[in-house]
Amino acid sequence: SEALEGCLSIPKKNYIVSRHEEIELDWEDDHGQGQSRVFRGFDARVIQHEIDHLNGVLILDKGTETK
Numbered sequence: 001s002e003a004l005e006g007c008l009s010i011p012k013k014n015y016i017v018s019r020h021e022e023i024e025l026d027w028e029d030d031h032g033q034g035q036s037r038v039f040r041g042f043d044a045r046v047i048q049h050e051i052d053h054l055n056g057v058l059i060l061d062k063g064t065e066t067k
Contacts, residue, residue, distance in 0.1 A: 004066065005049065007059050015063030019048045 005017045023044045026036045039047055052062070 003045065005045070005059050005063065007049070009053075009058055010060060013060075014066045015059045016066060017049075017059050017063035019045045023047060 001021050002016050002018045004014050006014050021044060022038060022040045024036060024038050025047060026034065029035050049059070052058070
């Protein structure tokens with residue numbers, strides 16, 4: 001779904017960005033144990049935003065700037 005996002009890397013600008021409403025995230029915890037969880041809504045959006053940062057992608061690469 002599309003929603004308005006901001007980012008501290010691009011201050012004072014907002015973008016409409018399309019993201020998945022639900023994601024499943026797999027990771028290893030501090031003890032090397034595999035973990036998995038489904039995230040929805042705002043939590044899913046924030047995780048996707050931060051994973052984009054890890055991959056060198058900013059919202060200006062994905063979204064449309066609002067005026």
